[in-house]
Amino acid sequence: MTGWEDVRAEVLRRIRARDWAPGALIPGEEALAVEFGVARATVNRALRDLAEAGLLERRRKAGTRVALLPVRRATLEIPVIRQEVEARGQRHSFRLLAMADAVPPVPVASQLGWGPGLAKLYLETLHLANGKPYAHETRWLEPAVLPDPPPDFSGVSANEWLVTHVAYATGDIAFSAEAADARCAEVLGVAPGAALFVTERTTFSAQGAITFVRLVHAPGYRLHTLV
Amino acid sequence: MTGWEDVRAEVLRRIRARDWAPGALIPGEEALAVEFGVARATVNRALRDLAEAGLLERRRKAGTRVALLPVRRATLEIPVIRQEVEARGQRHSFRLLAMADAVPPVPVASQLGWGPGLAKLYLETLHLANGKPYAHETRWLEPAVLPDPPPDFSGVSANEWLVTHVAYATGDIAFSAEAADARCAEVLGVAPGAALFVTERTTFSAQGAITFVRLVHAPGYRLHTLV
DNA sequence: CAGTGGTCTAGACCACTCG
DNA sequence: GAGTGGTCTAGACCACTGG
Numbered sequence: 001m002t003g004w005e006d007v008r009a010e011v012l013r014r015i016r017a018r019d020w021a022p023g024a025l026i027p028g029e030e031a032l033a034v035e036f037g038v039a040r041a042t043v044n045r046a047l048r049d050l051a052e053a054g055l056l057e058r059r060r061k062a063g064t065r066v067a068l069l070p071v072r073r074a075t076l077e078i079p080v081i082r083q084e085v086e087a088r089g090q091r092h093s094f095r096l097l098a099m100a101d102a103v104p105p106v107p108v109a110s111q112l113g114w115g116p117g118l119a120k121l122y123l124e125t126l127h128l129a130n131g132k133p134y135a136h137e138t139r140w141l142e143p144a145v146l147p148d149p150p151p152d153f154s155g156v157s158a159n160e161w162l163v164t165h166v167a168y169a170t171g172d173i174a175f176s177a178e179a180a181d182a183r184c185a186e187v188l189g190v191a192p193g194a195a196l197f198v199t200e201r202t203t204f205s206a207q208g209a210i211t212f213v214r215l216v217h218a219p220g221y222r223l224h225t226l227v
Numbered sequence: 228m229t230g231w232e233d234v235r236a237e238v239l240r241r242i243r244a245r246d247w248a249p250g251a252l253i254p255g256e257e258a259l260a261v262e263f264g265v266a267r268a269t270v271n272r273a274l275r276d277l278a279e280a281g282l283l284e285r286r287r288k289a290g291t292r293v294a295l296l297p298v299r300r301a302t303l304e305i306p307v308i309r310q311e312v313e314a315r316g317q318r319h320s321f322r323l324l325a326m327a328d329a330v331p332p333v334p335v336a337s338q339l340g341w342g343p344g345l346a347k348l349y350l351e352t353l354h355l356a357n358g359k360p361y362a363h364e365t366r367w368l369e370p371a372v373l374p375d376p377p378p379d380f381s382g383v384s385a386n387e388w389l390v391t392h393v394a395y396a397t398g399d400i401a402f403s404a405e406a407a408d409a410r411c412a413e414v415l416g417v418a419p420g421a422a423l424f425v426t427e428r429t430t431f432s433a434q435g436a437i438t439f440v441r442l443v444h445a446p447g448y449r450l451h452t453l454v
Numbered sequence: 455c456a457g458t459g460g461t462c463t464a465g466a467c468c469a470c471t472c473g
Numbered sequence: 474g475a476g477t478g479g480t481c482t483a484g485a486c487c488a489c490t491g492g
Binding site: 173174221 | 249281295296297298299300301302303304305306307310387390391399400401402403404405406420421422423424425444446448449450451452
Binding site: 255256257267268271274275285286287288289290291 | 456457458459460461
């Protein structure tokens with residue numbers, strides 16, 4: 001009946017009830033373990049969870065404090081586009097619009113740590129949901145990560161091939177709102193200047209930068225947190 | 228030398244190296260504990276972490292499998308606006324543009340489970356960074372959560388008051404791109420139709436809905452994940 | 455129903471850091 | 474230096490769920 005989730009719930013209750021005010025030091029793990037009648041490891045698990053959520057601040061020797069200004073932490077799921085479309089009950093397809101060796105623009109190259117003037121693989125893909133434009137993908141890809149012969153990106157989207165073959169890399173994701181430029185407007189079938197949701201991702205492996213991808217979503221796209 | 232992070236690193240290496248292919252069953256905790264020469268709890272901690280990151284799928288009795296299409300999970304930090312502005316090295320200020328009792332529009336009321344026709348508190352705030360428009364906040368607030376007398380929202384932004392006084396509630400966050408309407412354009416000083424980044428949050432406590440807030444950010448706003 | 459992960463315990467040592 | 478959280482261990486029981 002008294003598991004770590006119960007401990008977490010009780011601690012959370014005390015925080016909300018301001019039994020423990022923001023900024024205040026709360027009792028140590030040992031004391032709480034005695035009070036709740038559980039092992040210290042159980043208390044530790046509960047407090048660690050609340051700390052990860054941003055509600056507590058823990059430091060050795062200094063003890064555990066209630067966060068002064070709790071930073072909301074939210075988790076997003078970024079699925080493969082095919083999954084995303086199919087989760088909406090629609091049929092996913094895509095068209096490879098362009099594929100070429102080319103020198104990436106300086107901002108892209110510098111962000112990925114690619115030397116200036118080096119040619120990389122450029123891919124432009126239009127994703128469709130039930131045959132209607134869903135997202136416009138432009139991608140720069142380190143050709144060294146590809147096998148020989150390279151995969152057929154007109155049969156498998158680069159998006160999906162990378163996830164399953166160069167998986168589990170680290171990276172950075174940024175979201176913004178941008179006005180549709182001429183190319184996006186044409187491809188997505190919207191008016192130039194329309195407000196579009198943009199996702200930009202850089203992906204690194206231990207060997208270096210793998211890819212930079214920019215996804216411009218069709219109007220109406222919303223990104224949702226879990227819970 | 229052999230902690231749970233070492234175990235996680237080694238498991239991650241095997242996944243990346245495809246020693247364990249996507250979809251494949253990996254050895255049980257007991258077996259791995261023996262192999263690595265650690266306690267089962269240590270293996271458990273490592274595998275649980277990888278499962279939370281979306282790289283493994285664990286089910287009792289069925290065992291642990293490498294995720295077929297690893298869904299990228301990203302964590303965002305949503306700070307209080309004042310912190311956000313100050314983190315950029317700018318000075319935060321705000322102006323309370325409107326405050327009134329009013330009946331929220333039907334979509335808002337229904338999303339929050341508020342009965343139709345009930346009046347709530349409406350707040351409209353402009354946040355400034357170094358005196359320049361930063362974000363336009365429109366908020367519907369359950370008046371029952373306010374103390375008597377209510378806080379002075381022209382002195383403390385509702386954003387910040389709520390975080391420190393009704394903190395630690397659950398909720399839902401959505402992001403989208405929208406064209407500036409006349410009001411936003413005027414307040415933020417941009418052209419009507421400009422592409423703006425919009426954050427919408429609903430917040431619930433155990434007692435029910437607390438608030439719905441819509442933040443329209445000035446152009447150039449980018450939302451970034453942590454690593 | 456049997457196997458796997460999920461959790462708890464009691465004790466221990468360690469790492470960090472505050473005073 | 475000493476107090477606090479971070480982690481490990483060995484063993485145990487439990488909960489879920491696949492076959």
